[in-house]
Amino acid sequence: MAYRIRIEPLGREISAPQGTNILDACLRQGIWLPHACTHGTCGTCKAQVLEGEIDYGDASSFALMDFEREDGYALLCQAKPLSDVVVEAEVDVEEGVEFPLVEDYRAMVVHVDPVSPLVRRVTLELDRDTVLLPGQYFQWEVPGHQVKRAYSAAQITGRRLEFHIKYSPQGVASEWVFNSLRPGDQVALSGPYGRFFLRPPDGSPAVFLAGGTGLAPIKAMITALYLQRPDYPATLIFGARTVDELYDDKYFRALSTAHPTFRYLPAVSDETPPDNSHVVSGRVDEVIARTFERLQGHKAYVAGPSPMVDACVAALYQKRLFARDIYREDFFTQEEHGQTIRSPLSRRGR
Ligand SMILES: Cc1cc2nc3c(=O)[nH]c(=O)nc-3n(C[C@H](O)[C@H](O)[C@H](O)COP(=O)(O)OP(=O)(O)OC[C@H]3O[C@@H](n4cnc5c(N)ncnc54)[C@H](O)[C@@H]3O)c2cc1C
Ligand code: FES
Structure with a gap:
């Protein structure tokens, strides 16, 4: 029907x-x-x-x-x-943006690699080509649970997509990915979804702000940006609690060497960075506050847990960035879904 x-x-x-x-x-x-x-x-x-x-x-x-x-x-x-x-x-x-259609895919797991104590990098090979805007995400079906979880694509190479998945204790997808997902397994997913994607670079300097696995969509955007515009002015502030949670550090250091207009600032909030390290201390919003004088004329992309995104957006406003120039992706979980209403009732719309 x-x-x-x-x-x-x-x-x-x-x-x-x-x-x-x-x-x-x-x-x-x-x-x-x-x-x-x-x-x-x-x-x-x-x-x-x-x-x-x-x-x-x-x-x-x-x-x-x-x-x-x-x-x-x-x-x-x-x-x-x-x-x-x-x-x-x-x-x-949105002028100049063509949104790809959402479709169902089957994929084979190619790699599951620990990249930090609480993050796995999962590489999937899709059953066919896909089109997505850098920063968009897919919905993964969690086997045996009839639920879907959103994961942002971090790298797109042909049919291969890279994802970064953080462990949430007792989370249904987390337990599956961390305890049973293996190379060769099949994953059902659909996408691409979302409006958090890299806008066509218009010359405004870009500020990328990532907390934890919020780095995934940001990595997709930065990679796409430097493929298109090797000399584009951009800053990445990547925040984690501890130095061992700062994964993909080599990737972004290499990128900043290859592209002198790209500034990379990894930051840790819960420990003091080692002496002579390139890592700075503080939360991402604190690093914004002391790094920039004013951000008028920039474009900002923020991704990660909702409280981190809120704090960053407040810091961006403080630096005079307009709401229309800020793009955000909140990694909401079931916990934040809060008091849910699972009403069997339906009603007539007006
Ligand atoms: C647009 C978007 C993109 C995302 N991209 C990524 C990404 O790239 N990488 C990534 O790691 N995550 C991402 N997420 C988050 C991801 O979708 C999942 O929410 C996350 O992985 C947790 O899923 P889970 O099944 O493991 O945990 P869940 O089962 O959803 O549970 C999450 C936590 O909440 C607790 N919990 C569950 N239900 C309740 C409840 N009713 N009340 C209180 N607590 C509860 C669980 O014990 C667990 O600790 C994204 C989210 C969104 C919305
Ligand atoms: S997209 Fe429907 S509530 Fe978030």
Whole structure:
């Protein structure tokens, strides 16, 4: 069984199999709608259901307040049609950006390498070519759990994608990746998702800020940037708690040697860096505060755990960077999903 979904103000109509969320149906059929986490946590995909019935799915009550439901709003990454529906969404068009379609892939695990005490680098070989914007992510299906987890692609070489996965204690994907994932295993994934990607370089100096595995999408962006523009001015501040958590240090040191306009500042917050080390001390937001006078005219990309991203964005504002020049990817987890509403109820949109 399939339902018709009409997206206003575009006036475009698609058909979606029962059980598919509205966002996914649109992204797979060439209607790009704003989204970020795709897990009902961030609220980016909120839109008004004008006609028809939906199942609200697993929407965080922080991302979708009760009064918003009353007004007919839903999170499209969670909402599944129970009839034909009409949705009014904010469709923001970005000049010069062509969004790749979301598709399902099967992949074989090529490598699983420990790169720091709590991070594995996983290399997958997809079953066919893919197109993605540097910084976008894929949804991995976690076997035996019927859940998906978002992981950002860090390197794209032909069909090979590199991912950086951090261990969360008792996390379903973490336990699988750290305890049983092996070379030769098969992984089902879909993507690419997200609006955190490198914008066409327009000459504005770039500031890349990464916390932990937030380095993954940032690495994809920086690699793509220097392939296109070898002399582009950019700074990377990569934050971790301890020096042994600063993985891919050699990669970025080599990049800064090859490209003198690239400045690399690894930083640790919970220990004193060794003497004569290139590592600086402090959290990423503290390093921003003492490194830059003003950031007007820059573009900033921030990725990592949500509290780190919030602190960095506040520091960027302090340095006079406008919100429109800041791109962020919050690595939300189930913990941040907070008080979830798993309501079996559906309601009629207005
Ligand atoms: C857009 C995006 C991109 C991302 N990219 C990356 C990436 O490149 N690399 C990366 O490492 N991560 C990334 N993440 C995070 C990733 O998707 C997972 O959330 C993370 O790996 C944890 O998944 P898990 O299944 O191991 O843990 P989960 O099962 O999701 O649990 C996470 C933690 O919360 C606890 N927990 C679970 N449920 C609850 C609850 N109801 N209440 C309180 N605590 C709970 C668990 O014990 C665990 O410690 C990204 C997230 C997003 C949204
Ligand atoms: S994309 Fe739907 S809530 Fe984040």
